[in-house]
Amino acid sequence: QVQLVESGGGLVQAGGSLRLSCTASGTIFSLNTMAWYRQAPGKQRELLAVITSGTNRNYADSVKGRFTISRDGAKNTVYLQMNSLKPEDTAAYYCNAAFTRGGNYWGQGTQVTVSS
Numbered sequence: 384q385v386q387l388v389e390s391g392g393g394l395v396q397a398g399g400s401l402r403l404s405c406t407a408s409g410t411i412f413s414l415n416t417m418a419w420y421r422q423a424p425g426k427q428r429e430l431l432a433v434i435t436s437g438t439n440r441n442y443a444d445s446v447k448g449r450f451t452i453s454r455d456g457a458k459n460t461v462y463l464q465m466n467s468l469k470p471e472d473t474a475a476y477y478c479n480a481a482f483t484r485g486g487n488y489w490g491q492g493t494q495v496t497v498s499s
Contacts, residue, residue, distance in 0.1 A: 392493030405478030
């Protein structure tokens with residue numbers, strides 16, 4: 384089994400920054416890609432950023448240039464540095480981990496609220 388624990392959400396003013404963290408534990412051999420998603424009320428879950436085990440990165444257009452995904456392999460942790468936050472970034476943010484052996488896991492989510 385795999386557990387993902389997110390932290391770092393909170394309330395911030397527009398233009399501010401936050402850094403989210405997500406640490407994987409449990410049976411984590413063959414951990415491959417890690418990603419961040421978000422879901423605002425009444426909207427579908429949106430993929431924001433993906434990082435592979437080889438540290439290739441991809442971003443959604445909505446966050447490109449403002450958000451940065453990074454990974455510490457030794458700690459099995461993925462980060463999302465979020466800068467220049469906007470009120471429309473308000474959502475629950477979720478971490479996802481995918482394994483080459485199969486399996487796809489989600490964290491419990493952390494709330495980010497950006498005030499105008």
